[in-house]
Amino acid sequence: xxxxLAERNxxxxxxxxxxxxxxxxxxxxxxxxxxxxxxxLGFVPEAEITVVSNGHPGSFVVVVKDVKMALxxxxxxxxxxx
Amino acid sequence: MKRIVVALAGNPNSGKSSLFxxxxxAHQHVANYPGVTVETQQGYCRYQDHEMVVVDLPGTYSLSAxxxxxxxxxxxxxxxxxxxxxxVVDASNIERNxxxxxxxxxxxxxxxxxxxxxxxxxxxxLVFDLGQLSRLLEARIVPTVGNKGEGRTPLxxxxxxxxxxxxxxxxxxxxxGDEIEEELSRIEKAxxxxxxxxxxxxxxxxxxxxxLEQDEEIVARVRHREVLDLVDKSVRHLRGIFRxxxxxxxxxxxxxxxxxxxxxxxxxxxxxxxxxxxTIDAAVTNRVLGLPIFLVLMYAVFWLTFVLGxxxxxxxxxxxxxxxTAVSGLWPVGSESWLRSLLVDGVIAxxxxxxxxxxxxxxxxxxxxxxxxxGYMARAAFxxxxxxxxxxxxxKSFIPMLIGFGCSVPxxxxxxxxxxxxxxxxxxxxxxxxxxxARLTIYSLLIPAFFSPHWxxxxxxxxxxxxxLLAVVCAKLLRLTIFQGETMPFVMELPPYRxxxxxxxxxxxxxRGWMFLKKAGTVILGISVVLWVLANFPxxxxxxxxxLDAAQARQVALAHSTMGRVGHLLEPALRPLGFxxxxxxxxxxxxxxxxxxxxxxxIVYAAQxxxxxxxxxxxxxxxxxxxxxxxxxxxxxISAPCVATLALTxxxxxxxxxxxxxxxxxxxxxxxxxxxxxxxxxxWM
Numbered sequence: 001x002x003x004x005l006a007e008r009n010x011x012x013x014x015x016x017x018x019x020x021x022x023x024x025x026x027x028x029x030x031x032x033x034x035x036x037x038x039x040x041l042g043f044v045p046e047a048e049i050t051v052v053s054n055g056h057p058g059s060f061v062v063v064v065k066d067v068k069m070a071l072x073x074x075x076x077x078x079x080x081x082x
Numbered sequence: 083m084k085r086i087v088v089a090l091a092g093n094p095n096s097g098k099s100s101l102f103x104x105x106x107x108a109h110q111h112v113a114n115y116p117g118v119t120v121e122t123q124q125g126y127c128r129y130q131d132h133e134m135v136v137v138d139l140p141g142t143y144s145l146s147a148x149x150x151x152x153x154x155x156x157x158x159x160x161x162x163x164x165x166x167x168x169x170v171v172d173a174s175n176i177e178r179n180x181x182x183x184x185x186x187x188x189x190x191x192x193x194x195x196x197x198x199x200x201x202x203x204x205x206x207x208l209v210f211d212l213g214q215l216s217r218l219l220e221a222r223i224v225p226t227v228g229n230k231g232e233g234r235t236p237l238x239x240x241x242x243x244x245x246x247x248x249x250x251x252x253x254x255x256x257x258x259g260d261e262i263e264e265e266l267s268r269i270e271k272a273x274x275x276x277x278x279x280x281x282x283x284x285x286x287x288x289x290x291x292x293x294l295e296q297d298e299e300i301v302a303r304v305r306h307r308e309v310l311d312l313v314d315k316s317v318r319h320l321r322g323i324f325r326x327x328x329x330x331x332x333x334x335x336x337x338x339x340x341x342x343x344x345x346x347x348x349x350x351x352x353x354x355x356x357x358x359x360x361t362i363d364a365a366v367t368n369r370v371l372g373l374p375i376f377l378v379l380m381y382a383v384f385w386l387t388f389v390l391g392x393x394x395x396x397x398x399x400x401x402x403x404x405x406x407t408a409v410s411g412l413w414p415v416g417s418e419s420w421l422r423s424l425l426v427d428g429v430i431a432x433x434x435x436x437x438x439x440x441x442x443x444x445x446x447x448x449x450x451x452x453x454x455x456x457g458y459m460a461r462a463a464f465x466x467x468x469x470x471x472x473x474x475x476x477x478k479s480f481i482p483m484l485i486g487f488g489c490s491v492p493x494x495x496x497x498x499x500x501x502x503x504x505x506x507x508x509x510x511x512x513x514x515x516x517x518x519x520a521r522l523t524i525y526s527l528l529i530p531a532f533f534s535p536h537w538x539x540x541x542x543x544x545x546x547x548x549x550x551l552l553a554v555v556c557a558k559l560l561r562l563t564i565f566q567g568e569t570m571p572f573v574m575e576l577p578p579y580r581x582x583x584x585x586x587x588x589x590x591x592x593x594r595g596w597m598f599l600k601k602a603g604t605v606i607l608g609i610s611v612v613l614w615v616l617a618n619f620p621x622x623x624x625x626x627x628x629x630l631d632a633a634q635a636r637q638v639a640l641a642h643s644t645m646g647r648v649g650h651l652l653e654p655a656l657r658p659l660g661f662x663x664x665x666x667x668x669x670x671x672x673x674x675x676x677x678x679x680x681x682x683x684x685i686v687y688a689a690q691x692x693x694x695x696x697x698x699x700x701x702x703x704x705x706x707x708x709x710x711x712x713x714x715x716x717x718x719x720i721s722a723p724c725v726a727t728l729a730l731t732x733x734x735x736x737x738x739x740x741x742x743x744x745x746x747x748x749x750x751x752x753x754x755x756x757x758x759x760x761x762x763x764x765x766w767m
Contacts, residue, residue, distance in 0.1 A: 027326070032296075033148055034571055039333035040144035041573065042178050045326070047337070052360055059367040059464055061576065065337075066175035068359070070367065070464045072477070072572025 014062075015076035019054045023081035030078040038079075041069065049081060086134045086245045089159055091186060092170030093179050094141035094499075095577040097198045100228030101170050102138040103589050105238070122158070123593075129238040137164065140498060143178075145185045147299035149501035159189055160284055165245045167191045168237070173203035173210075173225065176348065177340050183219070184256050184336045190285045192244045193221040196237055200225035208350055215347040220252055229583045255287065258335045261323055265316035266290045269309070276306040294320075295329040359579050363461065372465040379458070383449040384487075387442050394441035402434030420618070428614030431681040433607050437599070439677075443519040444595045446488040450481075451590035455582030460574055467572045473554050474561030476500060477572055479509045483553070485594065486516030487546075490727040491601050492594035494734050504565040508557050510731055511744050514723035515553040517546050519598070520676040524718050527680050531699035532711035541712070549719050552751075601726040606677060609725060613671050613678055617645040645670060645682075659717065659753070660710040660760040669717065676724050709763045713756050721752035 017023050025047045028035045042065035043049070052061040052068065060071045088105075092098040106125025123138040139158055140151035147153060159167060169186050171179040176197075186193055197203070197210070216223045222240040226233030258266065269290040273281045280303060281289060292300040293313045304310055320328045365371055406426050413422045453459045459481060467477025478499055486493035493513050500506040525545065529538050561567075622642040640646045649667035656666045664687070672679035687701045702711070722728070722745045732741040 028330075030571075032327070032329075034573075035327070036146055036148060036329055036333075037143075037570075037573060039330050040146070040181055041575075042181070042337065044330065044334035044337050046334075053364065053367075059369075059372075061363065061367070065178040067178045068576040068578070070460070070572070070574050070576050072464070072467050072471075072574075075571045075573055078571075 011080055011082050013077055014049065014051070014071075014079035014081050015054075015060070017049075017051045017054065017081060019051055022048055022050045024048055026080040026082050028079050030075075034075070034078070041065075042067070043079065049079075084132050086132055086166065086241070087162070087164040088134050088136045088241055088245075089139055089162075089164040089167045089191075090136060090170060091139045091155060091159070091167055091182065092141060092196075092198075093143055093172065093182060095575060096141065096170045096172040096179060097228040098141055098170040099138065099590070100586050101168075101196060101198060101226060101237075102136060103586075104226075104228050104231055104234050105134075105136050122154070127238070129242060132242060134238070134241065142182065144182060145189075146295075147297050150503070150506070151498055151501070153299065154498075156189075159186070159191055164191060166194055166241050168194045168196055168241065170196045170198050170228075173197040173200050174206050174208065176208075177337070177344055180340045180344075181333075181336060184339065187219070187221075187252070188256065188285075188288050188291060190249065190252075190288065192247065192249055193219075194237070194240045194244050195219065195221055195223040196233070197223055197225045198228050200233070201227045201230070206350075208348060211347040215343060218254065218343045218347070220250075220254060229586045231585075256336055256339050258332055261320060262294070262328065262332065262335070265294060265320060265328075269293055269313055269316060272309045272312045276309050277304060280304070291332070295332060296327075362579060363576065366458070366461045367464055372461075373469075376462055376465045379453070379462075380484075383446065383453075383484075386449050387445040387488075391442035391445050395438055398438045398441065402430060402438065405434070406430045423618065424611070424614055427681070428610050429607065431610070431684075433603070433610060439519045439522055440595070440599065442522065443488040443598050444591060446519070447485070447492075447594045448587065448591040450485060450488075450594075451587045452582060454590065455580065455587050457577045457579045460576050463574060464572065464576075471572075473558040474505075474565075475508060475557055476502065476505050476570055478574070479505065482509055483513060483516050486513040486518060488519050488594070489598040489601070490514055490516075490518050490723055491730055492597045494727065494730045495597065497734065502567075502570045504561070504567050505570070507735055507740065508560045508565050510735055511560065511740070511747075512553040512556050514727055514744070514748060515549045515556065515720065517549045517719055518676070520724065521718055523677050523680050524672070525715055527683070527699065528702070528711045528715055531702045532706075532708040545715055545719055548716070552720065552755075556751075605724070605726040605729070610678060610681075613645070613682065617643050617667075617671075617682065619643055640667070658761070659756045660706075660713050660764070661717075662705075664705075665710075665714060669714075669721075672718060672721075676718065679718060709760065713760045713763075716759060717752050717756045719752075720748060720755060722746075722749045 011026055014023065025043055025045055027045070028038050028043060030038070047064060050063040052063055054060060055076070060076045062069055062071060090098055090102055090105075102123065102125065106127050125136045125138070127134050127136060137158065139155040142149070142152045142155050145152050145156045158164070167186055167189075169183045171183065183193075183195065195216075197212075203210075210225075212223045212225070222244055224233055224237045224240045226237055257263070266287070267290075270286045273286055273289050273293075277289075289300065293304070293309070294316060296313075296317060301310070301313075317328055320331065324331045366375055409430065410422060410426050413419050450459075453462065463477040463480060465477075466480040470477050470479055479497075481499065482493045482496040485496050490513050493516070494510055497506050497509050497513075500509060525542060529541055533541050617640055620643060622639055641650070645667050646663070648670060649663040652666045652670075653661075653663040656662065656669075661669070664683070668679050668682040671682035683702075684698050687698055706714075723731075728741050728745060731744050732738055735741070
């Protein structure tokens with residue numbers, strides 16, 4: 001039981017989140033510019049991110065603050081979630 | 083009658099431009115607001131005896147210093163100090179949209195919120211307590227449906243009342259939490275003490291917030307070390323507490339404030355479901371299907387412009403031909419009048435040559451507006467991004483390039499959506515390689531002259547493709563050398579697919595088409611007159627013309643004129659390309675304005691009027707081989723863009739340097755490539 005809870009709160013990359021799953025943002029590991037841009041779009045700590053499409057075969061698409069966004073090459077790898 | 087300046091701000095995709103059009107109707111233009119160096123879309127409207135100047139600021143998600151558009155928007159608000167700022171919010175996703183709102187609140191100008199797309203919000207099951215929300219945000223809120231024309235009067239009323247109340251001190255500011263507030267307080271005091279001027283212009287709180295966010299532009303404006311050191315200390319202190327940049331924590335607090343306000347005032351009865359939008363996207367952005375779908379759509383776009391545009395073009399051609407004859411007929415037959423010549427050969431031929439392509443260009447812009455308004459454009463940018471990234475550009479760069487196939491002028495304006503300066507400059511520099519609508523005048527003269535019907539399509543396509551390929555190569559080169567640097571990673575909003583309203587599509591089409599027409603009316607007109615002068619003076623002595631008919635006389639006159647002489651001078655340089663002085667003369671004209679190439683050539687070959695295109699073609703065929711014909715088109719494709727484009731490059735890139743660079747490098751490139759093609763072609767044939 002404890003193990004399941006720990007797994008659910010485990011920090012992982014957004015790119016690892018499967019289609020249809022939700023996660024909460026922990027931190028964005030990117031330069032100031034991208035970081036700031038993402039924050040303005042709603043990627044702030046504890047924000048809920050829903051993965052609409054994990055990229056296989058489509059693009060990486062998420063919903064944050066009710067808005068659908070496409071994330072390009074590598075952006076999903078820079079976002080840590082839990 | 084009092085004058086009120088209203089600034090429209092808002093997120094991209096919030097329907098801001100529909101609202102702008104709703105407010106200003108037909109009374110709008112791209113203008114320079116007195117004192118501001120950047121061109122913005124402005125319009126007028128009258129309401130209850132007040133004249134309102136409405137300025138459409140670029141759509142932004144925030145007001146940081148990271149992108150051109152944000153800087154433009156915030157400069158306008160802070161420096162021009164409009165009487166009212168209207169924040170256009172997409173009511174169906176309020177929270178994200180209000181982020182910009184919180185920043186506007188902090189800027190201190192009187193604020194009105196337009197909750198746009200109210201119909202969509204209703205459909206999504208959102209119910210607002212506008213009264214309460216209005217109190218929390220301390221600003222009037224007006225529901226609107228921009229593209230259906232609803233909410234105009236209430237909005238104008240709200241703007242008027244807000245303007246009359248003027249600036250008020252706010253009760254609620256966005257609270258950043260104790261630790262940050264403490265630091266902000268310290269910074270405010272320091273700014274008050276050391277940078278009083280700055281503080282008065284921008285407001286202490288806003289300055290403090292920006293300094294704590296380490297906003298590049300603001301930090302650069304601060305002179306006194308004392309302030310900067312204090313800010314540094316605060317930033318480090320906060321970093322230690324939060325284990326994150328203060329900027330990010332503040333963004334978080336803003337969203338917290340918004341969330342709190344929304345929870346109290348908005349009821350959402352419908353959960354977001356996986357909808358049709360998502361299914362379409364799965365196909366359209368698919369790794370395998372995405373690109374083919376995109377290519378099919380692009381083909382459809384070009385087919386539309388070329389095939390559908392054919393008929394209206396012929397109509398316009400005939401119209402200008404008629405106009406030329408009619409004006410010419412105002413003078414008695416056989417008389418020589420420089421005014422008549424100026425009007426008919428200079429103005430009507432020059433401008434007419436351009437305007438004839440208006441249907442073509444408008445259709446392209448119509449197609450683009452359709453793609454944008456349905457929401458597909460964002461997906462297309464995403465699909466293109468993978469390829470664009472390889473040449474060092476951002477997926478979004480493809481949009482200005484696509485517009486460039488119509489006219490470079492709106493295309494360069496469109497580069498404002500690119501946030502990265504290097505990216506933007508690269509795109510601006512290669513846009514002229516997208517064969518624009520004006521160059522079509524040259525192709526449609528030369529292609530039927532030299533190529534059998536069987537070959538015409540392929541030759542046209544090959545010219546376009548060469549342009550695209552060259553653009554790709556040049557962009558890559560530029561990014562490897564002068565414009566080195568990382569591209570912005572791709573993050574783009576995918577707005578829900580919408581059925582576009584005819585009204586908004588037509589308005590978007592017209593906004594860009596108008597830029598092309600304005601260019602024709604002003605720059606091309608001016609150039610046509612100048613070229614007419616150069617091609618007609620100095621005039622040869624009467625005895626040289628004795629015994630020649632009208633057409634031959636004109637030919638001699640041209641050879642005698644400034645233009646003709648320069649053409650002769652250049653001939654040795656042009657011979658290696660297969661050109662002679664006649665082509666040289668026409669090219670000289672086209673270096674200033676592409677469209678004039680044809681009219682210059684027709685003068686050289688003594689064709690009498692526009693209708694003699696076939697006669698002209700016959701003469702061209704007699705003088706040149708298809709290889710030369712192709713080389714002419716190649717040279718025109720690559721070489722220096724028209725004056726209007728150069729002027730805009732200077733404006734948007736910010737200096738004469740870039741304009742000169744664009745001019746010279748493209749001309750040299752054209753020379754080299756045409757040289758190679760001609761020489762190789764001659765050897766081969």
